[in-house]
Amino acid sequence: MSPIDRLIAIEEIKRLKAEYFRCTDEKDWETLPGIFTENAETDMRAAVEPYNPDLLSYDPRAFAKNNGMVLEGVKTAHFGYMPVIDIVSETEAAGKWSMEDWLWVPEGNPVMPAGRMHGWGHYYDRYSKVDGRWLISASKLLRVKIEWS
Numbered sequence: 001m002s003p004i005d006r007l008i009a010i011e012e013i014k015r016l017k018a019e020y021f022r023c024t025d026e027k028d029w030e031t032l033p034g035i036f037t038e039n040a041e042t043d044m045r046a047a048v049e050p051y052n053p054d055l056l057s058y059d060p061r062a063f064a065k066n067n068g069m070v071l072e073g074v075k076t077a078h079f080g081y082m083p084v085i086d087i088v089s090e091t092e093a094a095g096k097w098s099m100e101d102w103l104w105v106p107e108g109n110p111v112m113p114a115g116r117m118h119g120w121g122h123y124y125d126r127y128s129k130v131d132g133r134w135l136i137s138a139s140k141l142l143r144v145k146i147e148w149s
Contacts (some may be wrong), residue, residue: 001090010085012134013093013127020136021078029068036060037128037137047121047141070111075104080123091129099123099141119146 001009016035023032036042042063044055057063081098088094103117121143128137 001087006087009087009093009129009134013085013095014083016127016134016136017080017083017095017097017123017125020139021080024067024071024078025076027068027071029064032064032067033060035136036063036139037130037135040136041138041140043138043140047119047143049143049146070109071103072109073106074109074112077102093127093129093134095123095125095127097123097125113148116149117146118149120144 019035020032022028023035038060039058040060040063042055042057042060045052048055055066057066078101079099081100083095083097085093085095099119099121101117101119103112103119105112105114105117107114121141124140124142125136126138127134129135
């Protein structure tokens with residue numbers, strides 16, 4: 001892969017992750033599964049307190065559906081910072097992202113207490129190029145800290 005092709009791949013992956021955050025904040029649960037490979041692993045077990053063993057999935061549609069249920073009525077703002085993206089081959093890449101999110105949770109949410117949540121952590125992602133397009137093949141979120149108010 002040429003240096004220019006490597007830079008183009010990195011930019012395409014950055015846009016892909018931006019789409020992930022956009023879909024989450026806009027509650028676009030129909031588009032979200034399409035940015036993942038068919039059997040992508042999503043591991044959010046350590047993204048919540050306490051650790052939740054049920055938050056490991058190999059079905060992007062189920063992942064989007066669960067997010068939709070948890071975030072129903074919740075205003076969110078998600079940010080990905082300082083990506084370190086390694087192009088492993090013409091069709092494989094890995095990335096690490098610092099992240100921050102804000103959630104404003106109304107009364108009656110089935111999973112989270114009402115109030116404001118502010119979180120920090122890191123995403124560890126793998127990407128695959130399928131039919132000329134980069135997709136997320138695995139995404140794991142590890143939290144550093146969560147504050148509620």
